[in-house]
Amino acid sequence: MKQKGIFITATGTGVGKTYASLALGHLLKDKNIDVGYMKPVQCSGDDASKLTNALDLKDEFTLINPYYFEEPLSPHIAAKRAGRRINPHKIIKAYQKLSAEHEMMIVEGAGGLLVPLCKDYLIADLIKDLDLDVIIVASLGLGTINHTLLSINQAKSLGINVKGVLFCNASKKKAGIPEKTNPRVIRDFSGADILGQIPFLDKVGKRAIIAKCAKSIFLDKIIKSPDKVLTGRLASMDKQYVWHPFTQMRDWLEQEPLIIDRAKGSYLIDTDGNKYLDGVSSLWVNVHGHAQKNIDQAIKAQVNKLSHSTLLGLSNTPSVELAKELVRIAPKGLEKVFYSDSGSTSVEIAIKMAYQYWQNIGKKKKTKIVHLENSYHGDTLGSVSVGGISLFHEVYSRLIFKAIKLGFPSRMNIGSGDYFKCLNKLEKLLQSEGRSVCAFIVEPIVQGAAGMIMWPEGVLREMSRICTKYEVLLIVDEVATGFGRTGKMFACEHEGVRPDIMCLAKGITGGYLPLAATLTTKRVFDGFLFDYKDKKTFFHGHTYTGNPLCCAAALANLEVFKKERTLQKLQPKIGFLAKKLKGFEKLDRVGEVRQMGFMVGIELIKDKRTMEPFSWEEGIGVKVCKKVREKGVILRPLGNVIVLMPPLSITLKELGVLLDVTYSSIEEIVC
Numbered sequence: 001m002k003q004k005g006i007f008i009t010a011t012g013t014g015v016g017k018t019y020a021s022l023a024l025g026h027l028l029k030d031k032n033i034d035v036g037y038m039k040p041v042q043c044s045g046d047d048a049s050k051l052t053n054a055l056d057l058k059d060e061f062t063l064i065n066p067y068y069f070e071e072p073l074s075p076h077i078a079a080k081r082a083g084r085r086i087n088p089h090k091i092i093k094a095y096q097k098l099s100a101e102h103e104m105m106i107v108e109g110a111g112g113l114l115v116p117l118c119k120d121y122l123i124a125d126l127i128k129d130l131d132l133d134v135i136i137v138a139s140l141g142l143g144t145i146n147h148t149l150l151s152i153n154q155a156k157s158l159g160i161n162v163k164g165v166l167f168c169n170a171s172k173k174k175a176g177i178p179e180k181t182n183p184r185v186i187r188d189f190s191g192a193d194i195l196g197q198i199p200f201l202d203k204v205g206k207r208a209i210i211a212k213c214a215k216s217i218f219l220d221k222i223i224k225s226p227d228k229v230l231t232g233r234l235a236s237m238d239k240q241y242v243w244h245p246f247t248q249m250r251d252w253l254e255q256e257p258l259i260i261d262r263a264k265g266s267y268l269i270d271t272d273g274n275k276y277l278d279g280v281s282s283l284w285v286n287v288h289g290h291a292q293k294n295i296d297q298a299i300k301a302q303v304n305k306l307s308h309s310t311l312l313g314l315s316n317t318p319s320v321e322l323a324k325e326l327v328r329i330a331p332k333g334l335e336k337v338f339y340s341d342s343g344s345t346s347v348e349i350a351i352k353m354a355y356q357y358w359q360n361i362g363k364k365k366k367t368k369i370v371h372l373e374n375s376y377h378g379d380t381l382g383s384v385s386v387g388g389i390s391l392f393h394e395v396y397s398r399l400i401f402k403a404i405k406l407g408f409p410s411r412m413n414i415g416s417g418d419y420f421k422c423l424n425k426l427e428k429l430l431q432s433e434g435r436s437v438c439a440f441i442v443e444p445i446v447q448g449a450a451g452m453i454m455w456p457e458g459v460l461r462e463m464s465r466i467c468t469k470y471e472v473l474l475i476v477d478e479v480a481t482g483f484g485r486t487g488k489m490f491a492c493e494h495e496g497v498r499p500d501i502m503c504l505a506k507g508i509t510g511g512y513l514p515l516a517a518t519l520t521t522k523r524v525f526d527g528f529l530f531d532y533k534d535k536k537t538f539f540h541g542h543t544y545t546g547n548p549l550c551c552a553a554a555l556a557n558l559e560v561f562k563k564e565r566t567l568q569k570l571q572p573k574i575g576f577l578a579k580k581l582k583g584f585e586k587l588d589r590v591g592e593v594r595q596m597g598f599m600v601g602i603e604l605i606k607d608k609r610t611m612e613p614f615s616w617e618e619g620i621g622v623k624v625c626k627k628v629r630e631k632g633v634i635l636r637p638l639g640n641v642i643v644l645m646p647p648l649s650i651t652l653k654e655l656g657v658l659l660d661v662t663y664s665s666i667e668e669i670v671c
């Protein structure tokens with residue numbers, strides 16, 4: 001197996017990174033490891049070429065050292081003064097070329113972790129993009145503890161793995177107390193591994209270095225490569241201890257689990273370092289990509305202030321600020337925010353509110369809830385009660401409450417006339433039973449879990465009209481459609497619909513932390529304002545309601561929408577997606593391709609002429625998703641429907657890969 005590379009950084013400049021790289025290079029080569037070396041940026045001097053010669057490397061020098069500047073300055077300044085700009089992509093490409101040629105790479109940084117390479121891009125960002133562990137080189141002596149601890153803490157807070165600290169002895173003087181105590185103090189205060197010392201080197205020949213460093217550098221701490229072993233251990237622990245949701249565990253126990261360890265942008269990375277395009281946004285939640293800087297930082301900053309305090313009897317800063325923002329962006333009329341922690345709970349709350357609202361104001365007969373066939377609103381008993389996917393519904397039928405199911409088109413496009421026929425049924429139903437109905441709950445325009453069923457224009461607006469006419473509260477469950485998924489912030493906006501209650505979750509924190517919100521009109525809210533003794537309080541609340549970390553993440557999510565102009569940038573991507581999806585319709589076993597914004601369902605069908613579906617037992621969707629995984633893409637199907645729901649931040653190029661891989665996998669499995 002290939003060893004991964006290491007990134008050599010330091011507590012400052014002139015500490016001994018080059019010595020460390022040289023010493024490690026010689027020691028590793030002495031162990032018969034084929035070492036490559038890279039110095040992405042060099043400002044003055046000729047260290048890179050000296051080291052290249054010393055290690056006898058044959059790679060192209062422009063790959064080893066892509067950027068050289070004359071002046072001994074911070075890289076971005078040196079570049080600017082030379083009339084140039086450092087392009088991180090060029091460095092990353094060069095690294096990929098070199099690492100393909102060698103068993104292990106040593107990459108030497110410039111200065112320390114927070115040295116800028118160009119606008120908004122630090123050495124630390126490069127380390128993350130290269131996905132390398134770091135060794136921090138520190139000098140021995142007075143003053144080193146502070147700088148070393150700062151560097152270690154900074155690396156950790158950025159999610160960079162510190163392999164350890166390597167000390168460099170730059171002077172011939174005999175070791176005093178600081179030199180003797182530095183390593184231990186740093187280890188005790190940071191928990192970082194001490195990787196040894198490079199003794200003072202008066203000769204820099206290969207033999208001399210190996211002789212002097214072989215004992216003082218703990219090479220096995222550096223090259224131990226536990227990845228595969230770790231994966232095996234985690235996999236068996238998973239099977240021993242974890243029960244996975246919506247999973248037949250007997251099947252699971254027979255397979256090797258894929259264990260995700262970290263992520264960046266549109267990619268998930270497993271414990272072996274393999275990258276996978278996150279084609280369903282980690283189950284429909286991710287918005288701006290993984291490890292998005294602003295959201296990461298907002299959560300960290302909030303951790304340092306307050307992680308949790310209750311909303312029962314108290315308030316907290318981020319939950320107040322977020323409520324104001326949610327009301328600002330929500331459809332007009334929604335003015336109050338009730339927090340919880342999952343889509344299911346946001347629906348439970350909506351149901352209880354709608355029911356109790358009519359009880360509170362004296363219309364006691366209004367108790368029933370109408371929902372759609374094939375609807376999905378979550379997995380808690382209340383939300384299952386209004387769910388219309390029979391597979392989930394039947395098992396728990398004796399536990400759930402009775403609701404009224406309205407027949408509604410599913411699966412194949414049967415012409416919009418039928419949708420409106422169903423709306424006539426809704427009108428008739430409410431005409432005769434409206435006095436006993438408290439609410440009508442829908443997933444607006446896109447019924448996600450049913451297989452991305454999408455309604456023609458006007459259906460939602462008509463539903464809203466009928467509800468208003470018969471005094472039934474309209475609950476829109478925007479858990480899946482909210483936060484830009486359909487191309488607008490909320491699906492309701494496509495038809496100018498103003499619901500009475502709106503449920504939000506999934507994308508609300510950008511996909512970082514569990515948070516949900518149920519928004520209501522002032523009218524509903526006012527239906528709960530009574531004397532305490534009237535017992536008309538809304539009796540509901542979860543322990544973590546309004547958690548400050550989650551709310552801080554959600555606020556950052558909304559800020560990124562503004563800062564990145566996410567919705568504007570999304571439009572051409574939606575167009576590209578639509579164009580590429582046209583090609584899928586040609587495939588023999590593709591019955592229908594449905595798209596609204598960044599929600600896509602590709603329905604596979606056994607016989608296109610007779611419209612005979614694949615049977616559920618064939619697991620055709622699962623097979624296609626297995627195939628795409630072999631090609632580095634993660635998808636999760638809904639029965640025979642292949643779902644594409646990438647992060648809104650995905651690039652056109654990545655989107656192209658997602659579509660090509662999906663296309664070829666469908667072709668290979670079913671055509």
Ligand SMILES: *Cc1c(COP(=O)(O)O)cnc(C)c1O
Pocket residue numbers: 341342343344345347376377378379443448449477478479480481505506
């Ligand atoms: C996912 C989803 C839910 C349930 O959300 P959880 O956070 O999984 O409880 C509810 N409604 C819709 C429309 C959903 O897509």
